[in-house]
Amino acid sequence: MDGIAPLADTDEGWTVAGRRFRSRLVVGTGRYKSLEETAASIEASGAEMVTVAVRRVNLSDASQPMLQDFVPPDRYTYLPNTAGCFTAQDAVRTLRLAREAGGWNLVKLEVLGPPPFLYPDMRATFEAAEALIKDGFEVMVYCADDPVAAKRLEEMGCVAIMPLGAPIGSGLGVANPFMIRAIIAQSKVPVLVDAGIGTASDAALAMELGCDAVLLNSAIAHARDPVRMARAMKAAVEAGRDAFLAGRMPRSPAADPSSPTTGLIA
Amino acid sequence: MTGTISIEVNGEARQVPEGASVHDLLHLIGLAAPKVAVERNLEIVPRSAWAATRLGAGDRLEIVHFIGGG
Numbered sequence: 001m002d003g004i005a006p007l008a009d010t011d012e013g014w015t016v017a018g019r020r021f022r023s024r025l026v027v028g029t030g031r032y033k034s035l036e037e038t039a040a041s042i043e044a045s046g047a048e049m050v051t052v053a054v055r056r057v058n059l060s061d062a063s064q065p066m067l068q069d070f071v072p073p074d075r076y077t078y079l080p081n082t083a084g085c086f087t088a089q090d091a092v093r094t095l096r097l098a099r100e101a102g103g104w105n106l107v108k109l110e111v112l113g114p115p116p117f118l119y120p121d122m123r124a125t126f127e128a129a130e131a132l133i134k135d136g137f138e139v140m141v142y143c144a145d146d147p148v149a150a151k152r153l154e155e156m157g158c159v160a161i162m163p164l165g166a167p168i169g170s171g172l173g174v175a176n177p178f179m180i181r182a183i184i185a186q187s188k189v190p191v192l193v194d195a196g197i198g199t200a201s202d203a204a205l206a207m208e209l210g211c212d213a214v215l216l217n218s219a220i221a222h223a224r225d226p227v228r229m230a231r232a233m234k235a236a237v238e239a240g241r242d243a244f245l246a247g248r249m250p251r252s253p254a255a256d257p258s259s260p261t262t263g264l265i266a
Numbered sequence: 267m268t269g270t271i272s273i274e275v276n277g278e279a280r281q282v283p284e285g286a287s288v289h290d291l292l293h294l295i296g297l298a299a300p301k302v303a304v305e306r307n308l309e310i311v312p313r314s315a316w317a318a319t320r321l322g323a324g325d326r327l328e329i330v331h332f333i334g335g336g
Contacts, residue, residue: 032334052332056276056329057329067332078332083336098303100304101301102332221336
């Protein structure tokens, strides 16, 4: 064939539980200074799916502004989470309420161990995942970067596997890229790095490993300029995806000159 | 004359008129057209059942909504 093969320059996106998304960035809606800043940052990130928490309504001021007024659920896919749940029972109860409030089944399950690491409690996560799947939920599951646990969750019927890059809110990046890659290699459902991303290069690295998408919150919300960081994350995820598809050059312990070694003037 | 009953809403004690429904309670709180979910004694009360579900003395209710979270 003559000429250069046309570059498929549009990422066709990824699919979870039959829903298609163009953006490979999923963002949280917490920890912002205001709902205005939340809305502007999410807009700049290009995200189509956002995580939300389920909490008690403030009874003393029920008229206060609500997240939905700033991040409309008809524009963004809400992914209710179970943040703050330390037992399977609490997680299941929270998501049943979320389903009633929102009217949809796609949820993020996270059952956490104690501070200071809030590491996923896998025994409780299995228990909650089983109950939720039996109850008709489509479960995207936050989990340890453990290939055996990840496979088991997939076999149970979880619709996405979301190993942590590093502890929640730590900003330490992807601490164990080899295990993330191992989980990606064995999974038939989407894999997202969830938690730990600190800056744009972390998100790009996660995508270069072959993740379907990246989930982050604090990296944007706690940046000095969240809207600008949201834009950086959007670019990083796109760049990382392209780099993954392009295939990186091999690493070499020695130099390999880029310019011709013949035709030198001396 | 109608009396009142004591219930607990989101962990706070509250008096409501005898015979009040979940729908009435939401109205009393000021959640007119709410995007909320209601749980009564650990059971979800579906939106379609708010008007027909009468509150009983000692009921424990949770009224939740979506807020920012990661």
